Amino acid sequence: MKTGVYLCQCGGNISNTIDLPKIAKHVKEKKGDILIQENSHMCSGAGQKLIIDDIKNHGLEKVVVAACSPHFHEKTFRAALQKAGLNPYVLEISNFREHCSWAHKNEPEIATEKAKDIIDASIAKVELDFPLEEKKMQMGDEVLVIGGGIAGIQTSLDLADAGKKVTLVEKQPTLGGKMAILTKTFPTEDCAACIISPKMAAVQDHPNITLYTNSEIESIAGHRLHFEAKIKKNPRFILDTIDMDQCLICTKCVQECPIEQPNYWEQGIMNRKAIYIPAPHAIPYKYLIDKENCLHFKDGSCSICADVCPQKVIDFEQKAEFIDVAVDNVVVATGYDIYDATEKTVFGYGKYKNVVSALEMERIVDHISEKEPPREVGKRVAFVQCVGSRDKQIGREYCSRVCCMFSVKLASLLKQAKPETDIYIFYTDLRAFGKGYEEYYKRSQEMGIKFVRGKPSHFTEDPDTKQVIVTVEDTLSRDIIQSEFDLVVLANGMGLSAASEPIADQLKLAKSDDGFFKEAHPKYRPVDTLVEGIFLAGTAQGPKDIPDTVTQASAAAGRVLATLAQKEFSLDPVLAFVHQDICDGCKQCLNECPKKAISINADGKAEINEALCLGCGSCLASCPIEAIDLNYFTNDQMYAQIEASLSNKKEGEKRILIFADENTVYRLADACGVRKMKYSTDSRIFRIPSGSRMTSNLIKFALSKGADAVMIGDSPEKSSRFAWANNVTKENIKQVQSALNDLQIEPERLIFKEYSAGELARFTNDVDAIAEFLGTIAPIPNETRDKLFTAVRGE
């Protein structure tokens, strides 16, 4: 096997500090049969050509480039290898510039010694590098949208218009979600039903959308770009045929049905029959039977609807259907539920007749101009803000964003319909944040609606008049208002819908502190989730008004389109794998993977699902016999490079091995180099995918081979790609520290630190502090190092 080593001068950036000829001599002496080249700029076309020509002419099988950080030109050199017919993963980069010549600019001799360690480690590792293949996965154009509210509708239409095949599943018997319940919308006061109905109809008619209403997700599982779901289509008990003429919507069944129940789409202020169409604008416009309340299902005493049906389409025997779908992407648009105000007992909701929820008020206001409205409002009406929002007592500290505006809207609509009504809005802070909202708020003040700054403490009910007595401090006059109201409207806040919970569990979606689904990044990945291929739309991600919901729904569609447009998806080959000859099937690793990528195969051995694995390396620590391994960072490769980097250590010298996660801390060390920030020359920095890759064996091995301290650096959990990793790292460290204690070695030699990307000075200070600490303690005795070695590698 022939290896080529390329030393880059970087136009003096490296060669002015590090004595490159000395490095060449060192490598030659140590390795003998090796090709060594020095060049002013390896990244240049000429530099790359040098590598390509050498591979072709000298039959090189492995390549080491000592140059700048791999984050700059690893890709460049990998491409060069590929051009010459080598696998791109048999390349190692020695970080001579950022981690050595720049960091230790003023100490050229020591820097040269450090460079020897760095390149020795690279050569040791490259010898064990092996070709890795990027697996390609094919993508189709199937998308599952869960939830048929305005968010799900918008996403589905955008995707369908772009030619994707959409399956839309809605739990309720009609599309439209909460928006279909609303009266008019703020701040334009256009009717909600009028603007959502055309979209609902468009969904039903779209050739690219398959719509399942009255249906649930029975089960869903999958990963990255392949998900399988079982849809449960609940029976409507009406023969469902393609021929729409079967049911004539003649209403005979409804007229005869003896059962009355509160209608959800009227929020209980009006009733419906046990056989019903949910709302006048329902899509699909079809009957269904409410099985819970229908007498036929209760005791079999009634079948009058079936008897009077001229078309005989009623089928009491209809069963739920199950439909299996396989899709490439999933959009979760499962929406919100309003806060259940019965929990807040001081407000008497559910107990006092004249305390109503915001959604009930939507319906009350919608009917208020009718000749005989189903519910009158009386003379004096109070709106109470922040019920189920901004309240630590009930565990909801967030602002629901829309309540200020919907209360202003409901008050305005009521005032327009019944100008004689005396309306008060009790608020703590009024938030009119959107386009045209502040103006709308001002118009409501012009109408004579009174805004009182104060949060009511409690309500009582006048037993005779059933009026609600509100007690509240007017915090601006500092007087206490205690007054009767004919109606009190609660501004119920938003919370993640209960129907979202089983979806969250099955898709393993994370939630933020407020209980809503967590986006991959609040700033620049707001509609992605941490699970690749699953996106969020609408209020399932957090409280939103309609414009924001529609915007986000279209954004989710855009993200799906961008993903599917790739047609093919290549998996990073840096993934875990199992040495099938070593694994004894003990199953200890199974629960360690948060992505559930490990399973037991037919041979009873562990196996990695490559489509699920993210390559963090957390599982390695769980295997007592090192059967699980990680491509490009294998145990053999890690042992070899650690040993090689310590092989030049002389009597009395110190070594601090720093294992830095590649995304944050390795780059942080690069940035320190770029700024020529000095830190201890005892440091040797290694790149790892995450701190959790450092098994206790590797740490012990490092100490046994001459390391005086080991530092593991990783990003904080919050900003990590691998949120679970730091706990694993800490556990590994704890194990080694207790072993060190037993051997009477200072456990402080082992350090785990979390850094965010900008903490350069903290990093250099920490490294210097370790160096200083090592100066105050005695070195580890050789016999103790031997004991550690035996613990890892046996006698």
Add this chain to the structure above:
Amino acid sequence: MAKLIKLDDKGVEFLDKIMELSGETITLCDQCGTCSGGCPFIAEMDVNPSQIMRQVMIGQKNIMESKTMWICASCFTCTVRCPRELDVSKVAEALRQVKLREAIDFIDIEKISEEEARILPSIAIVGAFRKFTG
């Protein structure tokens, strides 16, 4: 006429002291008024509980002259309703503590005549020292 308020270090010290004594983060108060609205003794108070929170936050030490903290019965209605989970009754207790620590004597021992000293029960004399609580 509006009172002119100067924001100064003394006011900040006062706020810090009350926060430390009460253990409550008074700056968290949102001034929503829930405490005052629910207080069963509000009619007896010269300053509302929410106003006490406000005045302490902006360092107005003259709030110590208010009756409110002596009327507070620590019934905790405010505490269980505060949307920020602040314990207003603890703030009242802190204010009482500050007042008591001022150690104001109700009587001047020099001015008590021998006659009075003879007939007064000793407990009454002791009680008049450093117990004046306004």
